Structure formats: structure tokens, C-alpha cells
Amino acid sequence: MIDKPKTFRHGVHPEEHKEQTEHQRLERLPVPDEVILPLSQHLGAPSKPIVSVGDKVYRGQMIATAQGFVSVPLHATVTGWVTAIENRHHPSGQLSESIVIASDPHSPQTLYNEAPIDWELLDKEDVLAMVQGGGFVGLGGAAFPTHVKLSIPPGKRVQYFFVNGCECEPYLTSDHRIMLEWADSIFLGIRVIHKLLGAEKTFIGVETNKWDAIKVLNDRIPPGLACELVPLVTKYPQGAEKMLITAVVKREIPSGKLPLDVQVLVQNVGTMAGLGDMFAYGQPLIERVVTVTGPGIRRPATILMPVGTKLGDILDYCGGLTDDARQILFGGPMMGTPQYNFEVPILKGSSGIVVFTEKDVRSRKEYACIRCATCLDACPVYLNPSQLGMLARVGRHEDMLELNLMDCIECGSCSYVCPSNIPLVQRFRVSKAMIREKQAREREAQQIEKEKTGSK
Numbered sequence: 001m002i003d004k005p006k007t008f009r010h011g012v013h014p015e016e017h018k019e020q021t022e023h024q025r026l027e028r029l030p031v032p033d034e035v036i037l038p039l040s041q042h043l044g045a046p047s048k049p050i051v052s053v054g055d056k057v058y059r060g061q062m063i064a065t066a067q068g069f070v071s072v073p074l075h076a077t078v079t080g081w082v083t084a085i086e087n088r089h090h091p092s093g094q095l096s097e098s099i100v101i102a103s104d105p106h107s108p109q110t111l112y113n114e115a116p117i118d119w120e121l122l123d124k125e126d127v128l129a130m131v132q133g134g135g136f137v138g139l140g141g142a143a144f145p146t147h148v149k150l151s152i153p154p155g156k157r158v159q160y161f162f163v164n165g166c167e168c169e170p171y172l173t174s175d176h177r178i179m180l181e182w183a184d185s186i187f188l189g190i191r192v193i194h195k196l197l198g199a200e201k202t203f204i205g206v207e208t209n210k211w212d213a214i215k216v217l218n219d220r221i222p223p224g225l226a227c228e229l230v231p232l233v234t235k236y237p238q239g240a241e242k243m244l245i246t247a248v249v250k251r252e253i254p255s256g257k258l259p260l261d262v263q264v265l266v267q268n269v270g271t272m273a274g275l276g277d278m279f280a281y282g283q284p285l286i287e288r289v290v291t292v293t294g295p296g297i298r299r300p301a302t303i304l305m306p307v308g309t310k311l312g313d314i315l316d317y318c319g320g321l322t323d324d325a326r327q328i329l330f331g332g333p334m335m336g337t338p339q340y341n342f343e344v345p346i347l348k349g350s351s352g353i354v355v356f357t358e359k360d361v362r363s364r365k366e367y368a369c370i371r372c373a374t375c376l377d378a379c380p381v382y383l384n385p386s387q388l389g390m391l392a393r394v395g396r397h398e399d400m401l402e403l404n405l406m407d408c409i410e411c412g413s414c415s416y417v418c419p420s421n422i423p424l425v426q427r428f429r430v431s432k433a434m435i436r437e438k439q440a441r442e443r444e445a446q447q448i449e450k451e452k453t454g455s456k
């Protein structure tokens with residue numbers, strides 16, 4: 001039986017705009033002529049190349065290794081030849097060392113080392129080693145290495161495993177289509193991870209604007225798996241980990257703590273599908289589903305494509321941009337980042353490309369804060385965005401820490417509701433970056449001081 005929809009307090013209701021792609025089946029992009037694979041596309045240390053320019057590489061072959069525990073390897077996403085290892089444009093806006101592969105037009109593009117796996121024989125260490133070896137990161141956007149999240153420190157336990165199928169960002173429909181079309185892969189991933197964690201129960205949280213997916217998954221729960229589908233009210237940011245946990249099991253994560261501190265662990269539904277394919281036949285993370293949509297694209301679609309596919313190639317496949325297209329975002333309109341170069345590649349964590357037209361992005365004049373408190377009512381983590389915004393505007397970044405700036409999940413709900421058009425979340429991102437930079441400089445200075453004292 002499916003319960004009545006649950007939710008969290010606060011949040012916002014932006015228009016969904018999912019109709020362009022939500023009912024279209026997944027498509028597979030033809031193999032691109034070239035892919036660009038940045039060594040840094042996950043949180044943690046970048047991977048380290050183990051191939052050279054001129055090498056022939058095969059789809060699924062490891063081409064860069066993990067550097068340490070908080071890092072993952074990188075695999076060739078097409079069969080072809082390495083043509084360069086050099087700095088290329090990264091979706092973050094910076095240049096980043098990347099492996100460039102020209103695809104072999106005569107290759108059948110079959111998977112390197114494909115082999116059936118008997119996952120029931122794997123022990124915990126095998127599973128964790130496979131997850132890291134497969135280059136897995138969270139596919140919901142944060143790109144945190146999956147094996148790190150699944151490595152439970154001594155003294156901690158996971159009572160509930162959560163699979164996040166909320167996809168609360170407007171326009172995006174990748175997770176929706178994955179849930180409708182790849183239920184078997186999702187449940188294989190869940191069975192392996194549920195067993196690894198020793199969880200009492202797995203919850204799959206899905207917003208009620210995806211009832212078809214709720215029904216499909218509910219009908220396919222494997223016998224014997226303690227798993228429940230939880231419908232959630234369609235509200236932004238329902239897919240944020242803290243909001244999902246609060247809505248389903250009514251546990252609040254204290255400031256500065258993690259879901260594990262309330263005995264919960266969350267993974268994205270797309271990550272589960274990817275892991276399912278790895279535990280079925282050994283496929284590492286070499287491709288992902290991306291929603292390409294928005295009023296500025298001629299043929300919106302949800303597409304399975306190799307990681308490293310260039311933005312320009314994807315737009316061409318979708319019929320190109322409309323004449324009035326003005327802004328391209330990687331990610332959704334609430335948390336996405338604008339792109340300025342058609343050569344940037346899709347990363348492991350890129351879930352969508354949204355193109356807006358002139359009329360959607362007309363710049364809005366900023367006015368002074370009128371202290372209406374609308375942003376306080378919207379903030380899902382109970383911050384005071386108005387006060388934080390005033391401090392950010394005058395550069396008092398350190399003072400913002402006392403107002404718990406670091407708890408801000410950068411959801412953008414405050415900016416969305418602000419009648420004065422104050423770019424609150426953008427300012428909070430800058431403040432956080434400045435604080436982190438200062439802290440890093442201080443750590444470095446302390447280290448140098450320590451080394452000097454030690455060498456005397």
C-alpha cells in the first residue's frame with residue numbers, strides 16, 4: 001500500500017516545466033567524434049592519467065587512477081585514441097587537465113572486459129572496491145565519491161537507506177525516465193547496497209508529479225526486500241537530503257552534521273541504476289542520462305550519452321538552439337551553472353542542460369531589502385537569508401558564520417521568492433568560497449610555520 005504524500009516545512013513551488021520531456025522515452029546519443037574527460041569531475045583529489053597521447057583505449061578501460069581514498073578512477077567512455085592530455089574548458093568555468101579521446105569510427109564500441117558478476121558472492125570489501133574501481137560518484141549533482149559515502153566508520157550504523165527519486169529541480173526529467181525504464185537496474189543496485197549497509201529498510205522517495213514512476217517501482221519491489229515507496233509532495237527542494245529525511249522519518253540533522261549522524265544514508269536513484277549495471281556485467285561509470293530542454297532548444301529530449309560528450313555535439317543532436325536562445329545552464333534553473341563555451345563536456349555529475357530565451361533571462365533590477373521576511377518563510381533550513389544577504393553585500397563574510405552560513409544548502413529558494421530581486425544565493429556562494437579560501441590559506445600558513453619550527 002502507498003501512503004499519503006509527505007513533506008517538510010518551508011520551501012517553494014516553482015513552475016515545473018517538465019512537460020517537454022517527461023513523456024518521451026530515453027534516447028541514446030550516437031557515438032561522438034571526440035570526448036573530453038576532465039581528471040577532476042568529482043569531489044576530492046583528481047584522478048591521475050595512466051595512458052599517453054597516441055594510445056588506443058577501449059570503452060570502459062581505466063585511463064586514470066584514483067589518487068587516494070577520496071578520489072575515483074576515470075574510464076574511456078568511447079573506444080578510440082588518446083589525442084591530448086592538456087587543459088581544456090571545464091563546466092566550472094576554469095581550465096582543467098583533461099584526457100581527450102578521438103573515437104574510432106569503425107569500432108563496435110563494445111564494453112572492455114564485460115563479464116557477468118555473481119553479486120551475492122561479493123563481500124563488503126569487494127563491493128566497496130568495485131564501487132570505487134568503477135569510478136562511481138553521486139549522479140544527483142554533487143559528484144561525491146560513492147564508495148566514501150558507503151564506507152561506514154566504526155561505531156556508526158545505517159538504519160534506513162534512502163533512494164532519492166525526487167528530482168525536484170524544474171525542467172529535469174532524467175531520474176523520472178530512469179525510474180520508468182530501468183527499474184531492474186535500480187533494484188539490483190538497491191539489493192547490493194541494502195545488504196552492504198545492513199539497513200533495516202530502504203525508502204524510495206519520489207515526488208507526486210511522477211505517480212507513474214511510483215507505481216512502476218512499487219510493482220517491481222523484489223520479494224524479500226524491505227523496501228517502501230514514499231510519495232512526497234511536489235515542492236522544492238524536496239530532493240535535498242535533509243528535506244527528504246525530515247519528510248520521511250521526521251529526523252532533523254543537526255547543524256554541521258551528516259545524515260549518518262541520524263542513522264540514514266541517501267543515494268540518488270540514477271546512481272543505483274548505474275551500480276546495478278556494474279553489479280550485473282561490470283560496466284563502470286562511463287555514460288549518464290541528461291535532460292536537454294528549455295524554451296531555447298529546438299528538440300528537447302532525455303538522452304543517454306558518454307561522459308565527456310561536448311555541449312555543442314549535444315545541442316546539434318537536439319536540432320540546435322532557437323534564434324532567441326540566450327542562456328545555457330548545466331543543471332536546473334534553481335541550482336544550475338551558466339555555460340559560455342560549446343566545447344565544455346558533460347561530467348559524471350551533469351544531470352541536465354536547460355536553455356533559456358531572451359524573454360526568460362531579461363535582467364531584473366535589484367531593489368533594497370524591504371524586510372518582508374518572505375525569504376525566511378522559504379528557507380528549508382531555517383536561516384535568515386535577509387540578514388545574511390545584508391552582511392554579504394558589505395563583505396562581512398566572517399560574521400555570516402555566526403548566522404550558520406555553512407548550513408545553507410544553496411537551494412536558491414530565497415532568491416526565487418525575493419520581491420526585491422536580491423541575488424541572495426549567488427552572494428552566499430561567493431561568501432562561502434571566500435571563507436573556504438581564507439581557511440585554506442590559514443591552514444597552509446600554519447603548516448609552513450610548523451615545518452619551520454620542526455626544522456630548527
Ligand code: SF4
Nearest residue numbers: 369370372373375418
Ligand atoms: S525576501 Fe528579499 S526583500 Fe524580503 S526580507 Fe528577504 S531579502 Fe528582504
Ligand code: SF4
Nearest residue numbers: 379408409411412414
Ligand atoms: S539561505 Fe540557503 S538554504 Fe536558505 S533558502 Fe537561501 S539558498 Fe536555500
